Each structure stands twice: as structure tokens, then as C-alpha cells.
Amino acid sequence: MKKNLKYFGLILLGMMMLSQINIVQPETPQKPATSKTIPLFSRFHTLSIHVRDTITQDSIFHFLADKLKLPVYYYPVRAGKRKYAGVYAGNLVLEPCGPYSNFTYASNDFRAIFFGLTFEPFKSISLSAMGLAERKVQYIEGDDYIYLKDSMLCGDNITISFMDRGQEKIKDYRKMDSLRFDMTTNTENELGIEYVKEIWIGYKDSANLQKWKEIIIPSLLINNEIWRKDDSLNFYFIKSNIKEAQSITFKVRSLEKAKQYLLKNNLFGRSIEHKIELDRTQAFGLLIYLTEED
Secondary structure (H helix, E strand, C coil): CHHHHHHHHHHHHHHHHHHCCCCCCCCCCCCCCCHHHCCCEEEEEEEEEEECCHHHHHHHHHHHHHHCCCCEEEEEEEECCEEEEEEECCCCEEEEEECCCCCCCCCCCCCEEEEEEEEEECCCHHHHHHHHHHCCCCEEECCCEEEECCCCCCECEEEEEEECCHHHHHHHHHHHHHHHHHHHHCCCCCCCEEEEEEEEEEECCHHHHHHHHHHHCCCCCECCCEEECCCCCEEEEEECCCCEEEEEEEEECCHHHHHHHHHHCCCEEEEECCEEEECCCCCCCCEEEEECCC
8 A cells, every 4th residue: 555655646645535544644755745736626617797786787697698699507596685697608607696795895886897716626625625725725615615715815806616516517517518509509699709718817916826826736827827727718817906807808700700790789899919808888897808819
């Protein structure tokens, strides 16, 4: 067993955590295996959009579904004074929700802001919790969720959480596959959104950025700014006055066709290099870009 641990320490450490096997590891001072080598995240699932009021929530849902032609992931529901809805954007869910009277924002001068990042855990909630504890990240854990409470990462205009859908996970994947198929085969969709290519994250200071570097291990922050989450999605980290989810960039089939659609529907803002920025007034203050670059 000691020989196996020596050569397969990382793999067996994860297995032992999950099965709760109580085995004492031999000392390996040269390169100890810790939870920091275990990924915390698997799939990025949802980017939530906080709204000022339920009227705005309803308007943004229709903006995403009717104007941007994103398929409905789930229809609006009400929970107390809040409303929730979701659309599928090709590789993640956009969820306009709120209002949240119990949140303290960096600024209350908004109609809607990108706010919550929800990931699926690497293998399980308990394993991700162990990794967070090893990284000294503060969190609240439940049976199927983790909410980060670490002020070095969250606060201002951003939250980070993990959700495990358990038995519903396979059903959820099938639903997303079906919605993605509808998006890619709908040739009448002039805007032609395929997926979310970029999410920009504003970091406040070097300590904030360093904490991000720690939680994405074993991934690396390329050029100190890019986290390639998967083949389609990049997180870009840029210096900001506050911690925030700043903007998203959609990949479209044709930027020229998308531009004509935006002009026709009074959604065009401006062209920036190889991107188009949507009119922020029409987008309820959200910063949204389009590009045709992979």
C-alpha cells in the first residue's frame, strides 16, 4: 500500500476522502499530496443576474428569450417576493432573479447586474469542501451545496457557490443537450448566438487575484488573467475597483448578420475591434458583447 501511495498519491487521496478509509500516509517531505492538488470545480452551470425589482426580472427574461433568442431553461417562478427564470446560452444558464433585499451591493445604482457564479463540484460536495478547507477558504456547506463566505473572493458584486443536483444531474444534462441542439439547428435565428465565450471577472487587488489562483488549482491563470475553464469558456480577470462579474461575450455564427439584427431591433451599441457591444440601455445596464472568433 505504501508503494502504491508513493506513485499514485493524488488519486488514492481523493478515493480515501470519499470512502473515508482511515490510512496513515508515509511522510513525503519532497512533494506532499494535499487537497490543493484536487480540483474544486467541474462544470460551470449558472451565471445569475440580480435585478432591482420583479418587473425588471420579467423584462430581462423576455429580453434574453425573445430578443436574444436564447431557449428557455425554466419559466418564471415566484418565491416570496422574488422571481426566478432561466435561459440556456449554449454552455451555461443565465438566471435573472431577485430582488434580494438581504444583499449589500457595492452600488445600488443598477437595474440588473451579473452577480452569482454557480459551479458543479469536482466529484462531490464533501470533496470540494475538503479542498476549500485546505486552501483556507471560508464557506457554508449543506448536503448538496456550498456557499463561499470568504471576503477575499466574494462580496461587493459577486458570489460563488457549488451545487450538486444529484439524481437530477443526468436529466439536466439531457435537457441542456436538447436546448443546444435547438440552438445550433435553428437557421432562422438571425442573431445566431452559439454559446458564452468569455466572462469578465473584476478583481479588487493582488490578494483577491491570488485567492482566485489558489481555488482554480490545478488550473493556471494564463498571463495572470485568463482561466480556460473548458474548450468554449474563458474567465478573464481584470483590475477593478470592486469584486464583480463584469460582462459576458457571446460567440455568434456571423458578426455581420448579428449586427444587422441588432440594428433592426434597436439593440446595437458600438463596434469595438472584433466585437459588438449591445446597447446597455436596452440590455438593462448589462455589459454584453458579441464576437464570431472562436
